[in-house]
Amino acid sequence: MALFKTPNIDFIGLRWPALALSVLVIAVGLAMTVVRGTLPLGIDFSGGSLIILKFEQSVGEGAVRDALSNIPEKVVQQYGDIADNEVLVRLPISGPEEGLSLEAGANEVILALEGGSLGDFEVVGQELVGPVIGQELQQRGINAFVFAMAGILVYIGLRFRFSFAVGAVVAVAHDIAITLSLLTFMGYELSLNVVAAMLTITGYSVNDSIVVFDRVRENLRVMRRDAFADLVNVSVNQTLARTIITSGTTGVAVLALFIFGGEVLEGFAFTMLVGVLSGTYSTIFIAAMIAILITERKAERVRQANVPLASKNEPTPQRLKRRSRKARAS
């Protein structure tokens, strides 16, 4: 059985519509972020309190919210399965002071609920993050990403070509932007787990790009005469079966995580799911296209530089100018 015998799809012809789609998705995410004024940071990064309560009897979100009416700026959510009777309460950071006041917000919530009429409950999970830690985790997340990207850029640059490395890294940036957009759109928060998932996407996306680049590198040896763009297109087609099967299977594994992973892993799995799709897409439409763009620009420059040397008559500056204009127009 084979999905594609020898596919011959003109991916290069599809690059503009593809780019338009990417720009659209990213623009929507950007617009939402601007309207909000900030990325949807979870308490890991913004600081604050998060309490997961399990009630003896079934209670609605509304009832819990009413019981906590004295506490400002809280978020009350159903947590997990309705049958679990679990409710999540989130509070923003209480104030600039740190330390002893860390548990103040959570204690207030528990006290208010104990005095209420919602029956017995148990605190099954609690996360209290002070502002210092939030900022440190933010910094660490950014560091991890920047260093990982730099490392990958250097590695691909060494093993392949610089233009490939740029292509792969831009593709990763694209995937991160797309994922952030969709996370914002779907209302997921950026937690430590989600950041871990984004960093995984980084690895996955690069993985995908390398497979295609590897084929390009191989084809460069046997198809030296073809235009670089055609060569890349052939390479993408040759690896297409693998690309689709791999994304499909990884996608299915991640989908299992999304479905069965429970509330805790939902954001993580969603991020991975988007990332796998985006990573595959960006390999073809971003990484490969940028590699072509840079390579052709470079070839152009080399050709321009070589032409005057090759001609017997010393060309006048005017002639040179005309020539380069022609070259750009073609």
Added chain:
Amino acid sequence: MQKNLQWKLLSIVAITAIAAWAVYPPEDRIRLGLDLEGGVHMVLRVQTDDALQVETEMAAEQLSEQLSLQGVTTVTLIPVDATTIRAEGVGTDQDAEFRRLADERLAATYDREPGAGGVYTFRMRGPIAASLREEAVRQALETIERRVNELGVSEPIVAPHGIGGSQILVQLPGVTDVARAKELIRSTSLLEFKLVEDGPSPSRELLLQARNGVVPPDMEVVTGSPNALGGSTEPLYYLVRRVAAVSGRDLRNARPSLDEFNQPAVSFTLNREGARKMGDLTGQNLGRPLAIVLDEQIRSAPTIQGRISDSGQITGVSQQEAEDLQITLRSGALPASLTYLEERTVGPTLGADSIRAGVTASIAGLITVAFFMLAYYKLAGINAVVAVVLNLLILMACMSYVDAVLTLPGIAGLILTIGIGVDSNVLIFERIKEELRSARSIKTAVGAGFDRVLLTIIDTHVASLIAAAFLFQFGSGPIKGFATTLFFGLVANVFTAVFVSRSLFEMILSRRRVATLSI
């Protein structure tokens, strides 16, 4: 079968067996992270300014005593903040004398800034302040560690944390009474000085022989902690006074020093109240041993050699003991107060839910992927499934071997490993299919497929390993768990996808002359 191939298959079987042995039984061999097992994760900050404050106040107090002894009475010393002392009212006639005395006491740790109008400012030197801060964090760490051990938690973690050097990470698996744990960590522990009436003895019976086996009402039997009392592994029994003459609340500080014979010793200072009590006690009991009891255990029982008042020395200790003793002496009083920066509690039910969800997701993922591989690649799919399962087994074995912790993101890492494992196999299989199309023999097609793809696999894996390494370096807690599984998964995958899968192919091809490959 070729000899070469036999060796390959044998080594695969051996590695599988070792991996299985390392993982079995999984509930003992795989350590779970706090998010799965339940427990508390806390990050504390040591308010190191407190330690500097104590030092500065003490220096001011001592200098002021010295000044009044020498008749310089008009000067007021004010500890302005944790590192600054201001002297006011230095008369012109006493200026030289003040400077001499102040330098004598303060010059080692403080810089004197030129004063005008009888006002001087002393500022603690930067390196000294830094080393005092470091010392305070180290002390707090040790104190907390000892206190956490008292909680009876299995495998607690107490470690320096984060940037800036003043944070401490405390992880207590299985602890659900967070309030109690927090209080225990933050409160001061008990240090007492008690007169020794009898002992040491190797057993309780021997100790009480002279008293017919009865403990007098004003006394009690206390054991010495074996490690603190010189090498012996058996506990020693002492009979001591029940009421502590002086306690840790009276202690101001302790630090390692040298005695008059240049031997290691521990110097300690007491506050005013403690000094009075200690002076009475030691003055009346010269030549008798005084037990230093910490948390109902005797840390040492040196002989009182002279009257001790506000400060004293514990001599006759080794360098190591001196170091240890000053730590335990001070652990009575935390060097600085602690504040909580972060606290995460996972209840055992929530952890169990997560395990269930993670395991279900992993198995569901594995089954779907296996099903697809078998349907799409037929018999060769078996190869892929064997490779992926073995990959997971080796991954778990590595985790168990390095004692790594499996976290919830770690489980996600497992699932990603399944994805990567399948990817490598798909790469290889698709390549073999391509090679088969160019109509060479099956054997050469398989060989060429593996050879060509090896480089791709190495490139993709190294790039992913770079990402995993940075995740591990900069990630915290759960993310580290993810990076660990990803790292081992990648390494195992190179082995299973390239070596194991290839050997299986070779085995099939060597058995019989195959006309078509089921792929």
